[in-house]
Amino acid sequence: MKIAIIIGSIRQGRQSQKIAHYLQHKLAANGSTIDLIDLAETPLPMLEERVGKHPQLPAEVQDLSNRLHAADAIIMVTPEYHGSFSGVLKNALDYFYGEFSKKAIGIVTVSAGKFGGINAATQLQQVILSLGAFPLPSKLLVPEVYGAFNEAQELTNEFTSRSAQKFMDDFQWFASAIYEKKQQATLSV
Numbered sequence: 001m002k003i004a005i006i007i008g009s010i011r012q013g014r015q016s017q018k019i020a021h022y023l024q025h026k027l028a029a030n031g032s033t034i035d036l037i038d039l040a041e042t043p044l045p046m047l048e049e050r051v052g053k054h055p056q057l058p059a060e061v062q063d064l065s066n067r068l069h070a071a072d073a074i075i076m077v078t079p080e081y082h083g084s085f086s087g088v089l090k091n092a093l094d095y096f097y098g099e100f101s102k103k104a105i106g107i108v109t110v111s112a113g114k115f116g117g118i119n120a121a122t123q124l125q126q127v128i129l130s131l132g133a134f135p136l137p138s139k140l141l142v143p144e145v146y147g148a149f150n151e152a153q154e155l156t157n158e159f160t161s162r163s164a165q166k167f168m169d170d171f172q173w174f175a176s177a178i179y180e181k182k183q184q185a186t187l188s189v
Ligand SMILES: Cc1cc2nc3c(=O)[nH]c(=O)nc-3n(C[C@H](O)[C@H](O)[C@H](O)COP(=O)(O)O)c2cc1C
Pocket: 009, 011, 013, 014, 015, 016, 017, 078, 079, 080, 081, 082, 083, 084, 110, 111, 112, 113, 115, 116, 117, 145
């Protein structure tokens, strides 16, 4: 299965990429092919029109569209900013629809405080439904992110390690179920 992980933080001094890299390595070790989509490395212009309607679609948007189409399931990683998920992630999502629809989507939120970005996570679930996609019911919340990783970028917080393992187990179960159903449908055509 191909899994895209979107890093929805481009802030100077950002922290959210740490849990994205952690999941990337764990899921790859478990046999998945991972495409890490870092919106800091592949910035998108502010949306003027969406894919399929834009008269001159920016090349970087087309490239991201292709990468998302190639993914069987997607994980979105976002910080909580002012009670919601990041604007840079919302701008990226607004370009697309078919790239996400009928795919399993895992939500990972990050905060400096104790609540792990719960507001961002629940709001992102609603947006994912509007993309015609299937949000995983269990979310991975990463609280107190500044103390959760050591200088070698290793996850040292026990609670978050356990949460991350449960999230990955749930995500792989859910994403595989949808993936296998689609494979059956393809075979029966
Ligand atoms: C503009 C801004 C707004 C923030 N708003 C919240 C918030 O509403 N709730 C919260 O728990 N943390 C909030 N924080 C703290 C972030 O969760 C924390 O900085 C975290 O590291 C963000 O992820 P990042 O490092 O990838 O940007 C905010 C941070 C910024 C920069």
